[in-house]
Amino acid sequence: MAIVARARSVTRTVDPASLARVAAEGARRGARVLTFFGADERATRNELGLYLALLAPNGATETFRAGIAAERPRYPALTPTLPAVHWDERELRDLLGVEPEGHPDPRPLVLREDWPAGLFPLRKDFDPALVPPAPRTLEAFTPRPVEGEGVVQVPVGPIHAGIIEPGHFRFSALGETIVHLEARFFYTHRGIEKLAEGRTPEQVLPLAERLCGACSFSHAVAFCEAVESLAAARVPARARWGRTLLLELERLYNHLGDAGNICAGTGFAVGAMDGALLKERLQRLIERLVGNRFLRGACAIGGLRRDLPDEELAAGRHELERLHADARRYAHRLMETDSFVERLRGTGVLPAETVRALGGVGVAARASGVDGDLRRDRPYAAYAMLDSLHVPLHGAGDVEARLRQRLAEAMVSFRLALDLLQNPPAGAIRGAVGRLAAGRLGLGAVESPRGADVHAVLCDDEGRVTRYRVRSASFPNWPLVAMAVPGNLMPDFPLINKSFELCYACLDR
């Protein structure tokens, strides 16, 4: 297995006024947004920095930096020409105090209405010891009003009956039909990006692994790849192979568990239980390989923390073959249950144009016919070497398509994992990591079970993190949920929501 080293991308410097032009030009060429964020660089460059990373259709990563004078922190917004960054720009305004002029939505995204004006948590002079005023003022959230005779507002959450994470959903309904949905998140904001500042990458890795409630390993690999891109790191072939295998196992337990969750959304108990069983068996297999059901502590900067034991790999392969057969039967049983499939068909339709405009990623995008998968489009770990990587594409954009998309992808993942288990390369599991380049943009992008997780890292000349930004798949995809809901019945919302199965924790951070 050869080692493919990605050519170091050169960040182009542009002035803030032409950033919008660069973004518009990228959108016209069909480039996808990898990330867009700002950093307080007053100490080193005497300005605030804006970073935009695009993935061009030819697979090239294009990165741009624009400096903004701290005395006049504003720039022409990108959203009017590149709507995919609409939340990135609102987050930038809330947390770094940079105003995207001409942004169509002036409301705060991350902060609450009672947050003191002029206090920006991602500025370096922010005092993390400050606590919000208590008692907090009552919710002053103003959803876009929908008016008309018989239109009622139904607030749901942020605290829910089950053990799901917090989010507030405000439905405007006409009878049982949802006319409009506004969702509000960031109730589990833990300040992880701020916590990372001043720490070494080794100290940040455990935080990266705990960002997400569902895809620990994808985030760990994305963070490690970002750091490795800043150093002359050579990740050995066995480590790349191991990362790829474990990433596919993480995809499998998520996809099959999520298929079960869709069943639960319709009250189809047998399908829900069988999905949970498959997930449980996969997590036990994962625990035998790396010692942790969520793959925590498995990834290391430069490779893997520990080697995968040969006897466990052999046993794992046998169990994976059995799981493959059981999962295939499970998929057939679900799709031949007409009463179940009829409930999914035509429910929560997400049009392809909406996905493209808002930069949707992952299963949700592909189920609407929008092709994109970082494993193929921007290969990492050992994906460039895999012949059996094939990306299915369903097009209907409804709940049924999202379920079929997951099941089809799971079958591909079984094949990939079994192929990988046939040819484990020998050798070291960890390579030397050189000095980290200061002030350069380090990027790691991984196709998690939910879509693109993009980690950006900036370091100082002592190798400490000065800015860490995580744009998980849930970030561009949560706004899509709200777009798929209008026109559906209230009781279908939980089902539609489960068909996206997004994470709150890695969105909020």
Added chain:
Amino acid sequence: MPHLFRGARAMDVGGRRYPDTADEPPPTYRGHPTLSDERCRGTGDCALACPTDALAVARRADGWTWKLDRAACTGCGVCLDACRSRALVASPSFELAAHSRADLLVTVTFHAVPERKHASRDGRP
């Protein structure tokens, strides 16, 4: 309907009575670190490496104290790799609940007597 149940038995993940028949964790499982008294040299490498500051080593004139806060330990195992004298091993215990915060603190005190060391221990290992 019968087709729904076809093959369900093959999935064979049955319930078992816990704790009478608790599964053993796999050999790869990595719980909280436990300290081998004979090997510890009190260098503090483990505490320096710990990403969550769960470990602390305090040196005194006549020895040192090794402290683990199991409430802060995530079982990542970084300390195991950092220890030059290989004094730490990952515990296979997965039953980590405690009744109080104090029960989660492990303290091992070392008295450096010439040619011999005595360790005294409180808290659960």
